[in-house]
Amino acid sequence: MDSSYYSSLAPFRKLFAGGLPVLTYHKLGPRPRGARLKGLCLGEKFFARQLAELRAAGFKSQSLDEPPPREGNPDRRIVFTFDDGFANVPKHGLGPLAANGFRAIQFIVADRIGQLDEWNRADGEVLAPLMDAAQIKDWLTAGHQIGSHTLTHPFLTQLPPAKAREEISASKKKLEDLFGVAIKHFCYPFGDWNEGVRDLVSEAGYRTACTIGFGVNTLETPPHALLRLTARYRTRNLRTLAGRLKKLGNHLRGN
Numbered sequence: 001m002d003s004s005y006y007s008s009l010a011p012f013r014k015l016f017a018g019g020l021p022v023l024t025y026h027k028l029g030p031r032p033r034g035a036r037l038k039g040l041c042l043g044e045k046f047f048a049r050q051l052a053e054l055r056a057a058g059f060k061s062q063s064l065d066e067p068p069p070r071e072g073n074p075d076r077r078i079v080f081t082f083d084d085g086f087a088n089v090p091k092h093g094l095g096p097l098a099a100n101g102f103r104a105i106q107f108i109v110a111d112r113i114g115q116l117d118e119w120n121r122a123d124g125e126v127l128a129p130l131m132d133a134a135q136i137k138d139w140l141t142a143g144h145q146i147g148s149h150t151l152t153h154p155f156l157t158q159l160p161p162a163k164a165r166e167e168i169s170a171s172k173k174k175l176e177d178l179f180g181v182a183i184k185h186f187c188y189p190f191g192d193w194n195e196g197v198r199d200l201v202s203e204a205g206y207r208t209a210c211t212i213g214f215g216v217n218t219l220e221t222p223p224h225a226l227l228r229l230t231a232r233y234r235t236r237n238l239r240t241l242a243g244r245l246k247k248l249g250n251h252l253r254g255n
Contacts, residue, residue, distance in 0.1 A: 004214055005039070006229040009053050016059075019216030020068035022079040022228040028092035032126045039232045048096035050231065054078060061102040063145065064185045064208050064226075068217045080104035081210060081228065083187055084117055084149060087129040090139050098142070106131070106139060107149035107187035107210070110171040113178075119153040119189070136179060147185035148172050148206070155192045164197060169204040186210070186224075198224045 006012060006023055015021070026040040028047055035041060062077040069077065080097070082089050085108040097104055112118065114132035121127060131139070136146060150156070150167040151174070159167065172183045184207045188197070191212030201209045201224050208223045215227035 004229075005233075006050075006231045007233060008050070009057055012229075013057075015216055016076075016078070017073055019073055019218040019221075020062065020077055020079065021073075021216045022064075022081055022210065022226055023231045024081045024083060024210070024212070024228045025089070025093075025231050026083050027086045027088055027128060029088040032128065034126050036123060037120065037125050039230070042232055044092040044096070046233065047093065048099070051096050051100040051102060055100040055102070061104070063103065064105060064147075064210075067223075068219055068221065070219055073216070081187070082106045084109060084153070085113070085131045085136070085146075086117070087131045087135060090131065090135055090142075094139070094142055097144070103144055105145040105147050105185060106136075107147045107185075108136065108171075108175060109149045109151070109153045109189075110174040110178075111151040112153065117153075133178060140179060140181060145185070146175060146179065146181065146183070147187060148175055148183050149187050150189055153189040155190055156188060156197045157192050157194050161196065161200070165200050165204075168197075168200050168206075172204055172206070184208070188212075193225075198222075 025042060028042055029044055031038060031041040059076045059078045062079050064079060069075065080102055082104060085106050089106065109130065112130055113136065115130055116127040117130060118127065140146065148171040151171045152167065154167060156164045156167065175183045186201050186206040186209040188209060188211055193211060198209065208226055210226045210228055213227045214229060217226055221227060
């Protein structure tokens with residue numbers, strides 16, 4: 001996982017003015033005892049503060065259905081994404097999202113609906129419940145979206161092409177059949193992708209796909225390789241963060 005994280009707006013104002021930021025979250029609420037992947041969990045109050053700060057600064061949420069701005073980010077647009085479909089997200093997130101007028105998308109692991117995040121077991125992580133079908137329907141009713149995170153959350157580049165194609169395509173069909181909505185957006189599990197996987201995602205009919213690459217998006221960003229910023233508590237590695245932001249700023253200015 002990248003050593004630079006989104007915690008508050010101040011260090012990111014200049015970056016966010018250069019393109020469309022896409023924030024990514026996983027779990028919301030109290031961190032379970034024994035959790036090892038601590039960065040995956042964000043407290044409800046801290047999440048609410050992040051949203052309130054962005055709203056006060058004039059940011060408005062944008063769907064992945066819409067392209068990035070032609071130049072910069074004049075209307076202060078931002079996208080909120082959640083990976084995996086954890087059950088604690090609607091429990092702790094629907095209120096703050098509604099209070100601030102924001103909309104978000106959850107990337108669902110289609111064959112694990114109502115189960116646990118078994119893909120984290122290998123890391124010794126405390127497993128957490130995933131949203132069941134009723135919770136996903138409530139999420140949709142509240143005005144939010146869902147996308148695909150494959151059938152089982154594998155490392156796609158490690159699969160034979162036929163199996164990777166099934167994970168990508170069958171998850172889209174299953175979610176559309178279950179919830180009666182078009183599934184237009186994809187997220188690579190573990191951020192694991194290459195050109196072959198990207199082509200399978202495009203062939204399956206997805207309009208966009210999210211990576212874990214750090215940065216903001218412009219019209220020049222490939223739609224099946226969107227950049228995101230992981231949201232979590234304040235990073236202690238401020239020097240690394242400052243260096244990354246300076247480098248990205250120079251890139252956006254063409255230096």
